Amino acid sequence: MITKTENESIIRRTGKIATSALLVAGLMLAPKPAKADSLELASSTKSATIDIKASADLTKKLGVFIRARPSQDFKTGNINSFGLVDMTVNLRSNVDAVGELQFISGSTVPRAGVQGYTGLGDVNLYCITTVGLNTKPYVEVLTKLGYTPRISNNIKLLAQIEDVSDISRNGHLWSTQRLRLGLNLDTWGFGAATDLTEVGNKPKSADGSFSYAPGAFVLKTF
Secondary structure: OOOHHHHHHHHHHHHHHHHHHHHHHHHHHOOOOOEEEEEEEEEEOOEEEEEEEEEEEOOOOEEEEEEEOOEEEOOOOOEEOEEEEEEEEEEEOOEEEEEEEEEEOOEEEEEEEEEEEEEEOOEEEEEEEEEEOOOOOOEEEEEEEEEOOEOOOOEEEEEEEEEEEEEEOOEEEEEEEEEEEEEEEOOEEEEEEEEEEEEOOOOOOOOOEEEEEEEEEEEEEO
16 A cells, blocks of 8 residues: 555656656757757855756747756755746747646646736846646746846846746745846846845745845856
8 A cells, every 4th residue: 555655755756757758858859959048147145046048949839948946055055956847839929828847856846827928129028827736736927027228239238027926825925036137248147136035925024034135146148
């Protein structure tokens, strides 16, 4: 008889296998080689994080997107891992249906949702909303707003905020805002970085927490 612990272990292993299979299948089927979109190294007073994004077009309507964000906590020395694999199907101009697998420090969570993106001049906006398909589902909303006006032929201002918020039936679970302000020089970006984090329905009360971590970042786009 399989115990609850063994069953959970089987589910975690199955999730990892499914994630790997989805990733490999997507990259093998892509008509064009998969490429890294960007790589960011951010270091703050509390941790250092590498943020890697890569994508490939499978067909005109089907695509795959991969993101990995390993980080190390300076105080404890622990390395935390977060990653995701998105399979996207274009529904209409700039709007996609999304099937997602998130993996967080060994656990795998299937999710589904929709994403959209738009731009006007030097301003661009991207948003993805997904809901978990596991036994304890929650809604996750990621919104990214960027402003990159040209300063000279090769230099642009880089101003960006990325907000991620998790919400359950009981209210707000967790949010983070990643603030970036600096310069873009051709395919390189650098500047100041600050990450804000809120936990719970009342982050500044005894039932939650609020923290911030100032630092710097270096970005390479491909």
